[in-house]
Amino acid sequence: MEDFEEFEYRPKSVKEIFIEMKNIVELMVDLAYSAVLFNDKEIAEEVLDLEERMDLLNYHLMTHAVLAARNPKEAEQITSVLQMANSIEDISNAAGDLAKMVLEGLELHPVITEAILESEEIIAKIQVKPDSVLVGRTLGELALASNTGVWIIAVRRGKRWIIAPDGDFKIKPGDVLIGRGTHTSVEHLKEIARGVIRVVGDERA
Amino acid sequence: MEDFEEFEYRPKSVKEIFIEMKNIVELMVDLAYSAVLFNDKEIAEEVLDLEERMDLLNYHLMTHAVLAARNPKEAEQITSVLQMANSIEDISNAAGDLAKMVLEGLELHPVITEAILESEEIIAKIQVKPDSVLVGRTLGELALASNTGVWIIAVRRGKRWIIAPDGDFKIKPGDVLIGRGTHTSVEHLKEIARGVIRVVGDERA
Numbered sequence: 001m002e003d004f005e006e007f008e009y010r011p012k013s014v015k016e017i018f019i020e021m022k023n024i025v026e027l028m029v030d031l032a033y034s035a036v037l038f039n040d041k042e043i044a045e046e047v048l049d050l051e052e053r054m055d056l057l058n059y060h061l062m063t064h065a066v067l068a069a070r071n072p073k074e075a076e077q078i079t080s081v082l083q084m085a086n087s088i089e090d091i092s093n094a095a096g097d098l099a100k101m102v103l104e105g106l107e108l109h110p111v112i113t114e115a116i117l118e119s120e121e122i123i124a125k126i127q128v129k130p131d132s133v134l135v136g137r138t139l140g141e142l143a144l145a146s147n148t149g150v151w152i153i154a155v156r157r158g159k160r161w162i163i164a165p166d167g168d169f170k171i172k173p174g175d176v177l178i179g180r181g182t183h184t185s186v187e188h189l190k191e192i193a194r195g196v197i198r199v200v201g202d203e204r205a
Numbered sequence: 206m207e208d209f210e211e212f213e214y215r216p217k218s219v220k221e222i223f224i225e226m227k228n229i230v231e232l233m234v235d236l237a238y239s240a241v242l243f244n245d246k247e248i249a250e251e252v253l254d255l256e257e258r259m260d261l262l263n264y265h266l267m268t269h270a271v272l273a274a275r276n277p278k279e280a281e282q283i284t285s286v287l288q289m290a291n292s293i294e295d296i297s298n299a300a301g302d303l304a305k306m307v308l309e310g311l312e313l314h315p316v317i318t319e320a321i322l323e324s325e326e327i328i329a330k331i332q333v334k335p336d337s338v339l340v341g342r343t344l345g346e347l348a349l350a351s352n353t354g355v356w357i358i359a360v361r362r363g364k365r366w367i368i369a370p371d372g373d374f375k376i377k378p379g380d381v382l383i384g385r386g387t388h389t390s391v392e393h394l395k396e397i398a399r400g401v402i403r404v405v406g407d408e409r410a
Contacts, residue, residue: 018320026326029296036289077314083306084241084317090299091234094292101288109282112289115223121231121356146389149354151326184351201406 014064018081021057024050025088025095027164030153032098034123034178037116039102043154046163047099054092061085123153123178124186130173131195140167147201148192149185154178219269223286226262229255230293230300232369235358235385237303239328242321244307248359251368252304259297266290328358328383329391335378336400345372352406353397354390359383 012020028050035043065082069075101108116123128134134142145151155162155169156176162169171177177193179186191197217225233255240248270287274280306313321328333339339347350356360367360374361381367374376382382398384391396402 015316015319018316019323022320022324026324032292073312076312080306080311080313081316083311084303087237087299087302090302091296094295094299097292097295098289101285106285106288107278107281108285111220111223111286114220115227118224119227119231121350143387143389145326145387146354146393149351149390182348182350184348185354188351 014061014068014081017057017061017064018085021054021061021085021088024054024057025091027153028054028092028095030123030151030180031163032095033116034153035099035102036108037113037123038125039108041103042161043163044099044102046154046161047095048103051092051096051099054089058085058089120182121180122183122186123180124190125156126150126177126179126186126190126193128171128173128175128177128193129195132173132193133195133198133200134171134193135173137171138167139165139169139171142171142200144179144189144200148181148189150179150181150189152177152179217265219266219273219286222262222266222269223290226259226266226290226293229259229262230296232358233259233297233300235328235356236368237300238321239358239383240304240307241313242318242328243330244313246308247366248368249304249307251359251366252300253308256297256301256304259294263290263294325387326385327388327391328385329395330361331355331382331384331391331395331398333376333378333380333382333398334400337378337398338400338403338405339376339398340378342376343372344370344374344376347376347405349384349394349405353386353394355384355386355394357382357384 028047031043031047031050034040035047062082062085065078069078139152152165153163155165155171155178157172157174177189179189181189188197192200233252236248236252236255239245240252267287267290270283274283344357357370358368360370360376360383362377362379382394384394386394393402397405
C-alpha cells in the first residue's frame, strides 16, 4: 500500500481505479477475518485504513465516470460501473465492521474462530524456519498462490506488519506469513516453511 | 446445495449454521462476479437463491443465539457472532445487488469485465477436453484448489449448472469448470483440461 500520496495528485483511469478497488476489497475481507482470528488490533487498523482508501477511490471513480459518458448508452454502461463500485464499497464497509469488533475489544465467541478455521478456505499463520527453501526468495519467484494454493495476505516481521506484500518481497527466516487457502494447501505450505518439504510445487513460474 | 428442505426441519448448531453462512457468502461473491463476467442470468438467479438461504440461516442463527446465552459474558460473546453474521449478510446483499444488475439486463461497461479478468485473482471458464487427465476423476481426488491453486465454483454440464460441486463430483469430457485463481494457476489448469499437461500438481492428496 505504498503510493497513497501519489494517488491524490495523479488520478488513474476508471479501469485502474476500479481494478484497485476490486483488489483492495478482497484484501480487506481476508484481513478482517485475520484480525478477528488473531484478535489483532494492528491488522484491524489496517482494514480501516483501507476502508478510507476505498472511499477515496470510489470518489475518484465517480468523478471520472461522470466525465466519461457522452451518450445514453455510455451513461448506462457507466452506471453499471458505479453500481458495482457501490457493491464493492458495501463489502468494504462490512469488512470495516468486522475490524471494529476487534478494535472495540468485544469478547468474541469461540464459534467465530472455529468458523474461520473450519471454512472451506481458511486463514493461517505460517512461520518460516531458517532452513526453509522459502528463505531468501521473493514472493514473485515463489508464486505461492499458483504453486501451493496459498494466497499471502500479510507478513509479520518482528513487530512490523507488511500488508499485501508484492512480488519483490523477499522472505527472511522468522517471518510469519498470513495466508488464505484450503486446509491441505496451508498444511503443505507449513511443511515447506518448516523445512520438511524442500520444493515449492513443481516450481513452474 | 442439496438439503434445502431438510434444513427447515432439522436446524443445526450455531457453529454449523455460522460456518455454512461463511462458506455461502464466499461462494456468492465468486458466483456474482461470474454472473457479471459471463453475463449469465442462471448464475445470477443462483446468487439470489443463495441470498434467500442466507436470510433463512441468519434467522436460524439468531433464534439459536438468543437461546444460547446464560450470563452477561456469554451474551457479549453471542452478540459478536450476531454482529459478524450481519457483516456476512451485508456482503451477501452486495453479491445479490451484482446479480440483480445481470438480471435487469443492464448494459455493462467493458471495464467491469476487464476488472474481473485483470484482478489478482480472476474468474475463468475452463473447458475439459476428452483426453484430459481430469476426466473420470472426482473433485475430491483431484483437490484442484490445493494442487493447482484454482478453486472450482461451479460447473456447466450441457445446459445444466452445478453450483459448488462437492468432492464426489466426477468430471466428464465437455464439462466447463468455472474457477477462481491467479492468472498462472488458471492457465496451468487450462493446459491440464486441454490435455497438454498430464499431471495434476504433484498429486498430493
